[in-house]
Amino acid sequence: MKQVVAAPAVAPSATGLLQTxxxxxxxxxxxxxxxxxxxxxxxxxxxxxxxxxxxLTVSAEDLPAVVDFTPYLVIVSGHCTSLLSSSGSELxxxxxxxxxxEQGSQIENELWRGDVAQAxxxxxxxLAGGSSVFENLTPSxxxxxxxxxxxxxxxxxxxxCNGGARxxxxxxxxxxxxxxxxxxxxxxxxxxxxxxxxxxxxxAGYDGSDPDGDVDDTGGTQWAYATxxxxxxxxxxxxxxGLDQMAAALDRGRNDFMWTAQRFxxxxxxxxxxxxxxxxxxxxxxxxxxxGS
Numbered sequence: 001m002k003q004v005v006a007a008p009a010v011a012p013s014a015t016g017l018l019q020t021x022x023x024x025x026x027x028x029x030x031x032x033x034x035x036x037x038x039x040x041x042x043x044x045x046x047x048x049x050x051x052x053x054x055x056l057t058v059s060a061e062d063l064p065a066v067v068d069f070t071p072y073l074v075i076v077s078g079h080c081t082s083l084l085s086s087s088g089s090e091l092x093x094x095x096x097x098x099x100x101x102e103q104g105s106q107i108e109n110e111l112w113r114g115d116v117a118q119a120x121x122x123x124x125x126x127l128a129g130g131s132s133v134f135e136n137l138t139p140s141x142x143x144x145x146x147x148x149x150x151x152x153x154x155x156x157x158x159x160x161c162n163g164g165a166r167x168x169x170x171x172x173x174x175x176x177x178x179x180x181x182x183x184x185x186x187x188x189x190x191x192x193x194x195x196x197x198x199x200x201x202x203x204a205g206y207d208g209s210d211p212d213g214d215v216d217d218t219g220g221t222q223w224a225y226a227t228x229x230x231x232x233x234x235x236x237x238x239x240x241x242g243l244d245q246m247a248a249a250l251d252r253g254r255n256d257f258m259w260t261a262q263r264f265x266x267x268x269x270x271x272x273x274x275x276x277x278x279x280x281x282x283x284x285x286x287x288x289x290x291x292g293s
Contacts, residue, residue, distance in 0.1 A: 010101055012100065012101055012104055013104055013105070013204050014190055015187075015190055015191075015192055015202055016104045016105070016108060016201070016202070016203055016204055016205075017104065017107065017108050017111070017201050017203055017230065017232065017267065018103070018104045018107065018232060019104070019190040020168075020190060020191050020192075020199050020201055021229070021230060021231070021232050023232040023233065023234045024231065024232065024233045024234070025233075025234045025235075025236075026235070026236060031071065031233060031264075031266070032071050032235055032264040033071075034068070034069065034070045034071065035068075035069055035071075035266075036066050036067060036068045036069070037066065037067055037270075038066050038067075039067060039270035039271060039272055040270065041161075041162040041163065041165065041228065041270055041272040041273075042162070042270070042271075042272040045163065065132075065271070067125070067268065067270060067271050068123040069122075069123065069124050069125075069266055069268045070117075070120070070122040070123065070124060071233070071235075071264045071265060071266040072110060072116045072117075072122075072264070072265060072266075073262050073263070073264060073265070074099055074102070074103045074106050074107065074262065074263050074265050075099075075260060075261075075262050076095050076098040076099050076102060076260070076261050076262075095239070095260065095261040096237050096239060096261040098261065099237050099261045099262070099263055100237070103234070103263065103265065104203075104204065104205070105203070105204040105205035106205060106265075107205065107232065107265050107267050108201075108203030108204060108205030108206055108267075109203075109205030109206070109207070110126070110205075110267070111126060111127060111170075111203075111205075111230065111267040112126065112127045112128055112170065112203065112205065112206050112207065112209070112225075113126060113127075113128055113207070113209060113213060114126025114127075114128065114129050124268065125268060125269065125271055125274075127170055127225040127227070127274075127276070128209050128210065128211050128212075128213055128223065128225070128276075129211065130211055131271060131274045132271075133161070133271065133272065133273070133274050134211070134274045134275070134276065135157060135274070135275045135276075136211070136275075136276055136277070137150075137153045137154065137157055137275055137276065137277040138276075138277050138278040143278070144220075144221040144278040144279060144280035144283075145277050145278065145279060145280060146280050146283040147175070147178045147179065147182065147279060147280065147281060147283065148179075148182055148184065150175075150224060150277045150278075150279040150280070151169070151179055151184055151194065151224075153275075153277050154169050154224060154225075154226040154275060154276075154277060155169075155194065155195075155196060155198065155226075157226055157273070157275030158196075158198060158226050158273055158275070159196075161272055161273040161275075162228055162272045162273050165228065166196075166197055166198055166199075166229065167198050167199070167226055167227060167228050167229065167273055168198060168199045168200075168201055168226065168227050168228070168229060168230055168269070169194065169198055169199070169200045169201070169224060169225075169226045170201045170203065170206060170224060170225045170226070170227065171200065171201070171202060171206065171208075171222070171224035171225075171279070172202070172203075172206045172207060172208035172222050172224075173202045173203075173204070173206075174208070174219070174222060174281055175208065175222050175224055175279050175281055176192065176200060176202035177202075178281050179200070180192075185200055198226070199229070201230075208221075208222030208223055208224075209223060210223045210278065211223070211276065219281070220280065220281065220282050221278050221279060221280055221281065222278075222279050222281055223276055223277065223278050223279065224276065224277055224279050225274070225275065225276040226273065226274075226275045226276070227269040227273055227274055228269040228270045228271075228272055228273045229269060229270075230267055230268065230269045231266075231267070231268055231269070232265070232266065232267045233264075233265065233266040233267075234263055234264070234265055235263050235264035235265070236263065237261055237262070237263045238261070238262055238263065239260065239261050239262075
C-alpha cells in the first residue's frame with residue numbers, strides 16, 4: 001500500500017501586488033457590497049505673486065469625481081471521494097489554502113484586464129482600460145518605446161500628475177526582468193523600486209495586454225502602466241458550506257465531498273494618474289525618430 005506523505009511546499013509570490021502593499025483585511029468595515037471614496041489628489045496647485053496690487057483670480061477646478069468600486073470574489077472549488085472518513089475536512093482545508101495561494105495572480109489579472117468589471121458592468125478602474133484621465137505615452141499605434149525609455153516615460157507621466165507623488169508602475173515580468181538587467185531597479189524586502197522610489201509591480205497575473213485587451217503574440221512588445229498607489233482589500237476566507245457542515249458538503253449521487261472557498265477582494269487606485277506605454281522588450285537603445293523627436 002502506498003504511503004501518503006505531505007505535498008511539496010508551495011509559496012505565494014514574494015514580489016506581487018499583495019506582497020508590496022499591506023492589504024486591508026477582515027470583515028469589520030462591511031465593504032463587500034460596494035464602496036466609494038473621494039480622491040485626495042487630482043487638483044493642481046498654482047503659484048501666485050504676493051506683491052501683486054490687483055486681485056489674483058484663480059479659476060477653480062472641479063473637484064475629483066468620487067471613485068466607485070464593486071468588489072468581486074476569488075473562488076476555489078474542489079471535490080474528492082468520501083470513501084476516506086477524513087477526506088471531507090481535509091479537502092475543506094486544502095481549498096481554503098488554495099485561495100491564499102491563488103488570490104494574488106487572480107487579483108492582479110482583474111486589476112490589469114478588468115474582465116469581471118466589463119462583464120458585469122462594474123464601475124471599477126482597471127489598467128488596460130481607458131479611464132477619463134488615461135494618457136497613452138506611445139508615439140503612434142505602430143511604435144513601441146525601447147525598454148529604458150519606456151520606463152523613463154512612465155516615470156515622467158507619474159511626475160506630471162498628482163504633484164509628482166509616489167506611484168506604481170505595473171508591468172509583466174518579462175518587462176520587469178529587462179529593466180532589472182539594465183540595473184534600473186532595486187529590491188527592498190518584497191518591494192521592487194525604481195530610482196524615484198515608485199513601486200514596480202511585476203504581477204504574475206499581468207499579461208502585458210494593450211488598452212483593448214490584446215496581447216502581442218510575438219512577445220516582442222508588452223504594455224506597462226503607471227498609477228497612484230493601489231489599495232487592496234480582502235475579506236476573511238469563508239467556506240461553502242462551512243467546514244463544520246460535512247453532511248451538507250457530501251454529494252450522495254457522486255459519493256464525494258465538494259467544498260468552495262471564497263473571499264471578497266478589491267484593488268483600486270484614486271484615478272488621478274493613469275498612463276501607459278507599449279514597451280519594446282527587445283530594444284534597450286533609444287531611437288529619437290521612434291520617439292518623435
